[in-house]
Amino acid sequence: MQFFVNLGRDTLNWLRGVGGASIMLFQALVGKPQPLKMFPLVMRQLYVVGVQSMLIILISGLFIGMVLGLQGYTILVDFGAEQALGPMVALSLLRELGPVVTALLFAGRAGSALTAEIGLMRATEQLSSLEMMAVDPLRRVVAPRFWAGFISMPLLAFMFSAVGIYGGYFVGVQWLGVDEGAFWSVMQSSVDWQHDVMNGFIKSVVFAVVVTWIALYKGYTAAPTSPGISAATTQTVVYSSLAVLGLDFVLTALMFG
Amino acid sequence: MDNLVECHDVYFSRGDTPIYEGVSLHVPRGKVTAIMGPSGCGKTTLLRLIGGQLRANRGQVLFAGQDIGKLNRSALFETRKRMSMLFQSGALFSDLTVFENVAFPLREHTTLPENIIQTVVKMKLESVGLRGAGQLFPQELSGGMARRAALARSIALDPELIMYDEPFAGQDPISMGMLVSLIKSLNETLGLTSIVVSHDIHEVMSIADQVCIMANKTIVAQGSPEELRAHESPLVQQFLSGASDGPVPFHYKASTYHDDLLGVSR
């Protein structure tokens, strides 16, 4: 019995959270557009959220591509199909690993930082003092960070895939001796723009919205204390990772199922 | 007399803990009103109610005749352009320099050209003695300096109402004297209305036109400094003289000390 009571309460709390997060995002994004004010704020956040995440994304992409090259080769060579290494690396990256791993890394690198930053602004009354200056913190603090996440994650995912393919090429062709012409030409003929590249792009847009949204909401509603901010940061990473993995299954089923 | 802020029979509670039970006060336009009271009695809360960051459970908070609790979001933001608040913690933006912090409200709400903004900011920083600290970041300031920088920011737009939450805390005697005269002169030269929350009885009484003393979830006395000095209530007298023994308890409510030490549960 207690179980059902808890389940009901947790569900209600969850729904309340989703409602609150939706209202927050709505108030942040909907309203009179102010491009002149918004542009410098978004640019600044693009640097913090996007450019500063680039290094970890590029390095991770390179290593994952190299591992794919190595693992793919050892499997494919048994069937004499090492020519298929190119499409295998490219498709795994474009369809799955690019968007998903980028989103997971982004949640850990940029999402947690967003949550901590906004939570600390709440704790030090910076958000209150914006409000008292008649500046809406949702439009001033939340909105530019949201757009920055929204714009940068798909770009980061592309970079991840591109570097990963290069890593696979490096291991497969340069090191293990797969034929270079076959590697690229088979890849080119089997990767479909619409089916693979666009679907991967759509995935990373969806992940960008979800991860940034969770990070901003958790920061905005964090309890204004050190344990409160630390809990909110952890929740950002946990919830957005779970959301990304769950949504990835749903999207994959819709796109490729 | 014309009142800029009026509270009528305000009730407010945090969770199950009542903070106010029937607070009524008025802040005359163009005057300095001081609010005093024991720590934790809800002075900051009162400022937040006037600023519309909290809403009263019952009763009205009026600013220039408008019921703050009933305004919608955009009307509230419009109204807030006419007031400003110095937060107890200063609340400077940590990603901007002191100079940019003070310039922030000007850049947000005016279309002044850059050279005028520079001039205004320098004037405001000069008036709090921090013109040389413009390029420092808030984390490079001492507590007292941060509060003075925040004060400069809150007077940047010359609003109608300024609420100072403990402006003198952490100031040395020299800057304290300077801030006292700054608040007074802002009030006299620009005709601003000020609400000053402070524990520095002597300084506050010297500039206030009106003093309100809060205790026991309500306003226990309201009047000019002279009236309060002559007030017959022992509570007011205790507060003004700073005696630790009297009707105002120094301790947060608890079981008796004796029981607590012996481990007797309440």
Ligand SMILES: Nc1ncnc2c1ncn2[C@@H]1O[C@H](COP(=O)(O)OP(=O)(O)OP(=O)(O)O)[C@@H](O)[C@H]1O
């Ligand atoms: N966020 C909050 N959640 C719950 N209770 C709070 C919160 N903020 C303040 N309180 C309670 O409200 C009461 C009034 O707080 P407030 O900050 O207004 O006091 P204050 O008069 O400004 O005190 P001080 O002089 O120490 O600044 C306190 O008893 C405090 O316990």
Ligand SMILES: [Mg+2]
């Ligand atoms: Mg206070």
